[in-house]
Amino acid sequence: MKKALLVILSFGLVILLGVGITLLVSSMRSPSAALELPPIPATEEPSDENNTFTVPLYFLSSDHRLLVKERRTLVLSGRLEERLETLVRALIDGPGVRNLLPTIPEGTRLQSLFWDEAQKCVVLSLSREFIDRRPGHALSEWASIYSLVNTLADHDSSIQTIQILVDGELVEDGLLWDLTEPLAPDKTFVFYDSAESLMSPGQ
Amino acid sequence: MMPNSIHRNTFLWFLVVPVLLLSSGRIGAVQRWDSLTGPKPIAESLPPDYVPATELCEALDSSWNWDPLSGRFEIVLPGDAKLVLLVDSSVAILGSQVFRLSQPVRFLQNRLAIPRSIIVEVLEPILGYSIHLPTPQPEPTPLLSQPLPTPAIDFEPEVSPLAPWTSPRTEFDQSHQPVRSSSGRLVVVIDPGHGGQDMGSVGTGTTSEAEVVLMVAKFCEEMVQNAFEIDVSLTRREHTDVPIVDRVTFANSSEACAFISLHAGGLFDPAMSLPSVLYQAPPSGEAPSLDSRSPDPSALRSRFVPWQSGSALWFPQSRDLAVTLHGVLKTAYADLPGVGTVSFEEGPRSGRLAILSGLLMPGVVVELGSLTNVEHEQILHSEGFQSGIAEVLSLAIGNWVYRQEGRPIRESLVP
Numbered sequence: 001m002k003k004a005l006l007v008i009l010s011f012g013l014v015i016l017l018g019v020g021i022t023l024l025v026s027s028m029r030s031p032s033a034a035l036e037l038p039p040i041p042a043t044e045e046p047s048d049e050n051n052t053f054t055v056p057l058y059f060l061s062s063d064h065r066l067l068v069k070e071r072r073t074l075v076l077s078g079r080l081e082e083r084l085e086t087l088v089r090a091l092i093d094g095p096g097v098r099n100l101l102p103t104i105p106e107g108t109r110l111q112s113l114f115w116d117e118a119q120k121c122v123v124l125s126l127s128r129e130f131i132d133r134r135p136g137h138a139l140s141e142w143a144s145i146y147s148l149v150n151t152l153a154d155h156d157s158s159i160q161t162i163q164i165l166v167d168g169e170l171v172e173d174g175l176l177w178d179l180t181e182p183l184a185p186d187k188t189f190v191f192y193d194s195a196e197s198l199m200s201p202g203q
Numbered sequence: 204m205m206p207n208s209i210h211r212n213t214f215l216w217f218l219v220v221p222v223l224l225l226s227s228g229r230i231g232a233v234q235r236w237d238s239l240t241g242p243k244p245i246a247e248s249l250p251p252d253y254v255p256a257t258e259l260c261e262a263l264d265s266s267w268n269w270d271p272l273s274g275r276f277e278i279v280l281p282g283d284a285k286l287v288l289l290v291d292s293s294v295a296i297l298g299s300q301v302f303r304l305s306q307p308v309r310f311l312q313n314r315l316a317i318p319r320s321i322i323v324e325v326l327e328p329i330l331g332y333s334i335h336l337p338t339p340q341p342e343p344t345p346l347l348s349q350p351l352p353t354p355a356i357d358f359e360p361e362v363s364p365l366a367p368w369t370s371p372r373t374e375f376d377q378s379h380q381p382v383r384s385s386s387g388r389l390v391v392v393i394d395p396g397h398g399g400q401d402m403g404s405v406g407t408g409t410t411s412e413a414e415v416v417l418m419v420a421k422f423c424e425e426m427v428q429n430a431f432e433i434d435v436s437l438t439r440r441e442h443t444d445v446p447i448v449d450r451v452t453f454a455n456s457s458e459a460c461a462f463i464s465l466h467a468g469g470l471f472d473p474a475m476s477l478p479s480v481l482y483q484a485p486p487s488g489e490a491p492s493l494d495s496r497s498p499d500p501s502a503l504r505s506r507f508v509p510w511q512s513g514s515a516l517w518f519p520q521s522r523d524l525a526v527t528l529h530g531v532l533k534t535a536y537a538d539l540p541g542v543g544t545v546s547f548e549e550g551p552r553s554g555r556l557a558i559l560s561g562l563l564m565p566g567v568v569v570e571l572g573s574l575t576n577v578e579h580e581q582i583l584h585s586e587g588f589q590s591g592i593a594e595v596l597s598l599a600i601g602n603w604v605y606r607q608e609g610r611p612i613r614e615s616l617v618p
Binding site: 060062063064065101102103135136137138139140142143172173174175176177178179180183186189 | 472
């Protein structure tokens with residue numbers, strides 16, 4: 001009698017545990033724009049000794065509403081500026097994941113990049129195509145700007161702000177977004193999901 | 204009676220806990236400034252290209268008004284003209300004139316710091332005489348409380364250099380109520396985006412954003428003026444280039460109570476259309492919005508992080524206007540025939556928008572649709588849609604303004 005009771009109790013526990021785990025996993029997978037989640041820690045993971053790192057690059061979700069991290073393995077070596085240049089060029093090249101949209105207008109080139117350690121600010125200059133070939137919607141501009149800002153800021157915790165220039169000049173006209181001052185990263189509209197680690201090229 | 208051991212233990216706890224807390228610095232120590240706001244404003248002199256606000260006012264022999272909530276500093280010039288400066292902004296406003304300073308006004312070392320360049324860029328051209336400030340002092344000056352130095356204007360002007368002050372533009376309404384124009388009617392500024400060489404987005408059928416939004420703006424102008432006691436001013440009436448700063452200046456000098464910038468830009472995915480409304484607010488993590496401010500002034504001071512404070516006074520109103528227009532736009536797309544299926548966000552977005560920076564009124568950006576979408580290009584190009592969407596926007600804008608005034612709203616544009 002006792003054995004039977006124990007078996008029933010064990011079954012009950014197993015079922016409860018299963019339901020709990022299922023609910024937990026489904027809740028973690030449901031996307032949410034109300035992102036009050038804590039920031040994800042630095043995601044650079046050295047893959048081997050050849051300076052290859054898995055880094056997050058921010059691209060646009062297919063519904064154009066959120067930035068989504070694509071984890072890309074890149075060779076990052078040299079000074080901080082050189083590593084950041086590699087990241088910007090990877091962003092310009094576009095996403096390697098299906099269903100993600102590019103964020104940098106076609107033809108845009110990185111002209112120069114400078115790390116101002118005193119101000120904790122990265123200053124980068126892009127070619128004129130960044131403005132001239134932009135699609136024009138305010139949310140397209142938002143995606144262009146914050147994919148750059150978030151990607152660079154994620155690379156090194158000492159980077160606090162990013163100043164975007166075009167042809168070496170402050171952008172005072174031509175964009176809806178205000179680029180006259182350095183921008184801090186903004187993760188309000190970033191897609192956080194337990195499956196983000198699955199977002200890698202080839203998918 | 205409790206046993207003696209309990210008494211002894213209780214006594215020990217009362218003794219040990221405060222000692223532990225004191226040693227860990229939790230009580231008995233003044234809360235560190237940098238635990239609230241970052242680096243402490245230690246006693247340092249300002250950078251040589253900045254001058255404390257008080258010193259500048261003393262040199263001008265002017266009085267001033269300072270609003271720490273909005274970050275607005277007013278220097279009262281001869282003739283009662285008020286020069287408005289905004290913390291973290293390079294804009295100086297005198298009546299209908301807007302000046303761009305080469306450096307922004309800052310809040311440094313717990314003092315309001317004004318770039319010295321304001322003298323040659325703004326003050327001397329206005330006042331017509333030269334001004335000499337004392338050389339930078341090594342000692343710190345507490346915020347607006349240091350004994351003021353001796354006036355340092357080297358000579359008196361022969362006549363008042365200012366023309367008689369006629370514009371009521373600097374009489375900003377502190378209660379955020381709409382300001383009336385001299386005609387007695389409220390003014391709304393509608394800004395058709397782009398224009399001139401800048402066509403904005405251009406669809407595959409060559410419809411340009413500049414053209415579409417100008418048509419919608421003109422429809423709105425007519426409809427709002429006919430249905431409401433509201434004047435509408437457009438930032439451009441032709442296909443002309445208008446720099447962003449001129450659009451903002453125009454709106455500020457129009458005594459407007461609302462600013463609506465119309466756009467129809469494209470998206471990275473040309474198959475999509477995403478009508479949206481955006482308003483000015485700091486992105487998360489940069490600064491608190493005004494509606495989150497604490498009623499406790501000392502707490503507010505500790506959290507004071509001014510950001511683009513030109514429009515900071517109107518964050519809540521801008522959001523309210525954005526929510527209103529987002530709602531009607533969504534309904535309009537559902538009701539208007541032939542517009543197909545479009546995506547909508549759950550609500551309006553906020554961010555650092557250049558066209559809304561420095562506005563002294565609630566302002567929003569409205570993206571009517573996406574010209575990169577072939578279907579939508581045809582829709583946006585049609586006069587039926589343009590007047591239809593203008594009707595919906597006009598009713599919403601007019602009623603929003605009336606609601607701010609406490610006036611009864613209208614059910615339709617027909618009187």
